[in-house]
Amino acid sequence: MIISFVNGKGGAGKTTTAILVAMALREAGHAAAVRDLDPQRTATRWLSDQPELLDTAAPIQLLDTPPRLESATVADAIRQADSVIVVSRPSPCDLFTSQDTAALVSKLRALDKTRLLFTNVREKTILARGLDQTAQEIGIKPLKVHLQLREAYQHAVLAGWKALTQEAREEVGRVALAIVTVLH
Amino acid sequence: MKANALTELRSQKLAGKPPTAEAPRALSVVPGKSDSKSGGTRRTTATMSLYPADLDRLKEIRRKLEDHGIKRVSDSEAVRVALRHVELSADELVAAYRAMQADDQRRKQE
Ligand SMILES: Nc1ncnc2c1ncn2[C@@H]1O[C@H](COP(=O)(O)OP(=O)(O)O)[C@@H](O)[C@H]1O
Ligand SMILES: [Mg+2]
Numbered sequence: 001m002i003i004s005f006v007n008g009k010g011g012a013g014k015t016t017t018a019i020l021v022a023m024a025l026r027e028a029g030h031a032a033a034v035r036d037l038d039p040q041r042t043a044t045r046w047l048s049d050q051p052e053l054l055d056t057a058a059p060i061q062l063l064d065t066p067p068r069l070e071s072a073t074v075a076d077a078i079r080q081a082d083s084v085i086v087v088s089r090p091s092p093c094d095l096f097t098s099q100d101t102a103a104l105v106s107k108l109r110a111l112d113k114t115r116l117l118f119t120n121v122r123e124k125t126i127l128a129r130g131l132d133q134t135a136q137e138i139g140i141k142p143l144k145v146h147l148q149l150r151e152a153y154q155h156a157v158l159a160g161w162k163a164l165t166q167e168a169r170e171e172v173g174r175v176a177l178a179i180v181t182v183l184h
Numbered sequence: 185m186k187a188n189a190l191t192e193l194r195s196q197k198l199a200g201k202p203p204t205a206e207a208p209r210a211l212s213v214v215p216g217k218s219d220s221k222s223g224g225t226r227r228t229t230a231t232m233s234l235y236p237a238d239l240d241r242l243k244e245i246r247r248k249l250e251d252h253g254i255k256r257v258s259d260s261e262a263v264r265v266a267l268r269h270v271e272l273s274a275d276e277l278v279a280a281y282r283a284m285q286a287d288d289q290r291r292k293q294e
Contacts, residue, residue: 001198028193037283039275056286057293060198066279072271073279080237173189180196 001060003179004081006074006105007088009097010067013119014087015042017147017175018064019157022053024169024176025060027161033058037073038066046157069104078105083113083182086140089120090127098138111140115182117175118146143178147171237287242266 003021005014018034025032033055036043043064047053063077078084084105088098098116105114116135121128135142147153148171155163164172234242242262249257249265257265270277 024190024193025198028190028196030193030196030198035283035286037279039279056289061286061290071276073276073283076280076283170189173193177189177193177196180193180198 001183002063002081003060003083003085004063004065004077005085005087006065006078006101007086007094007098008067008069008101008104009094012067012087012089012094012097013147014067015046015064016153016157017085017087017117017119018062019043019046019053020147020153020172021176021179022060022062023156023161024172025180026053027169028173028176030060031055031058032060032062035061035063037063037077040066049158050160069100074104075108078108081113083115083179084109085143085179086114086116086138088116088118088134088138090118090131090134092127095134095137102139105140113182114140115179116140116142117179118142120149121146122149143175143182145171145174145178147175235287235291 005018007014015034015038022032022034033053034043034047035056036054044054063081065071065074065077068074086098086101086105088094088101102116105111116138118131118134121131127134131142131146150168150171152164152168156168161169242259245262245265246257249262
């Protein structure tokens, strides 16, 4: 099973999200790993202490893609995936690239297994309240859950699941569940 | 909201849907003899193993050309178009190679 995390913008949260979702799936007993397709090899570096998360033979592969929509690697990742997750920050500055990303995905495949996932969300802000509106402007169906902006996530990509609070684990678990549910 | 997402995640049947196994299919680029002449330039015959994803890609190249009125593009021509068109950027090539190796490995394990 292949799930691709895409967005044309660097810093959208693709790598962090792919790693967190892989961790949650593993915590739940599923053999998932991140496949690092970014030439900058961020995921590979971050996961140097957690090599099991880079297992290319794991049956569930979460593809972390480079932030370049013109790249053939990204196009392949979109085409090959069972499901595509467009990762986006809620900020208006990220809207345009997310729209471009959505346009690319819809050019390459049907959108039924494609979802938008917001990350770096700060609850109770105006941007957080406008997520549905932002999703509409991007043109991709949003998952019903999102990832908040949490410092713990930055630690977890290096230190592992144990760096997360119960609340953060629950949040990532909900996101992972929502993602695999798309495939049913 | 669910009380415990991980518990529910645990009960999901995911292993039942492994990546689709792709059987290798050889594509003879130029059937027949090896080295021959073509319009005075040297031509080498090659036989290569391609997988369905590669063949789909070739078909797509052919279709794109057909959309622009270029009909009857052969497999060799499609491969040659791809070679001419490829971006010789180390980053892109290394990333593509890694992804290809990972695919091959996955196929072997199945
Ligand atoms: N939910 C989050 N909470 C806090 N920080 C985050 C979150 N998601 C990403 N980040 C941080 O934002 C930056 C960019 O994220 P990254 O995953 O590398 O994006 P991309 O892979 O899309 O370039 C990193 O410094 C990362 O630690
Ligand atoms: Mg990244």
